[in-house]
Amino acid sequence: MILKKLLRLGATLAAFSALPALAQTEMHVASWLPPTHPHNAVVLPTWGQWIEEATEGRVTLKIDYDLGHPKDMFTLVEDGVADAGWSFHGYVPGRFQLTQIVEQPLLGANAEAASVAYWRVYEKYLKPAEEHIGLEVVGLFTHAPGQIQMAEPIQSLAELAGKKIRLGGGIQSALGERMQVTPVNAPATKVYEMMQQGVIDGAFMPLCEQKVLRLSEVADNLTLLPGGMYLGSFGIFINPDFLEDLTDEDREAILSVSGEKLSQLAGRVWDQCGTDALAASREAGVNVVEVAEGEPMAEEFRQLAEGLDEAWFKQVEGSGVDTKAALAELREIARNY
Template sequence: MQHGLIKSMTLALAAAAFAPLASAQEVTLKVHFFLPATSFANTLFIQPWCERIAKESNQRMKCQTYPSMQLGGTPPQLFEQARDGVADVVWTLPGYTAGRFPSVEVFELPFMMQNPEATSKALWDYVGQYAAAEFKDVKPLAFHVHGDGVFHMTNKPVRTAADLKGLKLRAPTRMTNKFMALLGATPVSMPVPQVGDALSKGVIDGAVVPYEVVPSVKIQELVKFHSETDPTEPAFYTSTFVFAMNKAKYESLPADLKKVIDNNSGQALSGLIGKAFLQADAEGKKLTAKNTTNVIPKAELENWKKLGQPLTDAWVADMNAKGHNGKEMLDGARALIARHAAGK
């Protein structure tokens, strides 16, 4: 009798000991993005992030990635998909929905960005100070920018603004489209996945993207010329990106898994992604070796800065009209970029 009692108590204690393990929540996050699985964005940033959260959660939280819009919809709809829970985590460009995120467009103004790692950290800080309301419907995990934009042209290189006159040129965001128009081009807005088809069919004469995008679109096979800007100068354009999570999904996580997400988001992750994109640029550029590359000199870029100034002035005025202090936001963005570039 006593032996049976001890045995049953032992079994009960054993069951109690294993109960937390049995009931430990396992979570699969649906991660949705617009580039293919082979893209540098996936191999250098999204997959490593997924591996870290799996490891730090003892494999209790894992990703199921859906590259190339495999969950449906279009790239401009990704933000809504994170908001509405169609996906748990998305990676997209705020600029794909023109005018919806005006505060962060300051980072897409001409000649703002020189170092993507520092500028990505600055962007995270800037959103916290000036633009949190624009992203209140999701849980931001990171904000970042890409490396220097490059002209990829089918028939002739870009050496001066005059070379762009009358050419149809793809650009990613409202600000860059406006800048291309000021330089004399006819801007054509489209997400990256459409660029290859548009180049091959002659719908556009060229595109501005960083080298990082080259392999995803096979740009090196579709154009003959690559025109960079003087590397000592800030980039003539960059784009902002957001890596965001569905709020309800985050809130549903137990405290320890929330902590794993918290430890893998924020300013540090933003900088890490910016650094990965710089690495990706170097890899993408290697693929263009057989084509012709030129550098647009500093003297010509000074002319471009003057041509682009009305765009900066208009952004400040637009922010003022929306009840913000546009000049303060512009100065704040520049100060944050400079501070992080100096390693402070």
């Protein structure tokens, strides 16, 4: 009797061992801002939760830090060093030009609205141009409007001429040129150190970084233009080979919780970060100057930004994209979001 039971148990175990094992894949996402930044603390973990739920636990997400300069995130993912990543398009001048569509000044929308509009316009107009060739784009978003963060206060934009200003690339470079600043290109993570050492006089950045990068300690003069000066274009992307190695079911599951849904989340989180940071900066005693519509500095900026979209049209006229229709649609979606 005991022998029969052992034989039946052995047969049962053998049958279970013959079943295919439940595959589990860990998707490594390269990141570069501090772990405390809302993108790393909220956006990526939330996306990871969505992925885990959609794939019934077969795919999980892990954030990897310190893999390189933020401009290297694109090639790290292309080369398979990381399965996925995200970065700012302006860090790679020359490769990404159509992405400046969402950075154009005077959009008059927050990051969430702009990010949703950006994704829809990308899918309809920009994707065929293949600026992201070698990558599967799964999200596009912007930070909250970029503002002027200085060590010393300013009374007009004309005072920025000759000042050493950190610029991140993209449309910021064109704005800096028109303002006649001395441009200093550097990633966001270096701004605190450069401000502290007096290497730069200020930076054009979203307010979020006042808190998460502690810029309120070194750039304690904020000039807030109505609607901000520009938006910054970011992409979230996955290595196509990583996706190809997944089952059709898991691949479609990941894509189903990406795209517009992920773009909207990122924009909303970056908006909230800016709101929280501004409140913290005020509490810390930062000198905040809010420029109202119609005031001299607002008009000064409006005149300075005039024609930047036309210059961009010329810059990308060989792309094969109807950029005028794309920008008009992006503005319509964002402003009516």
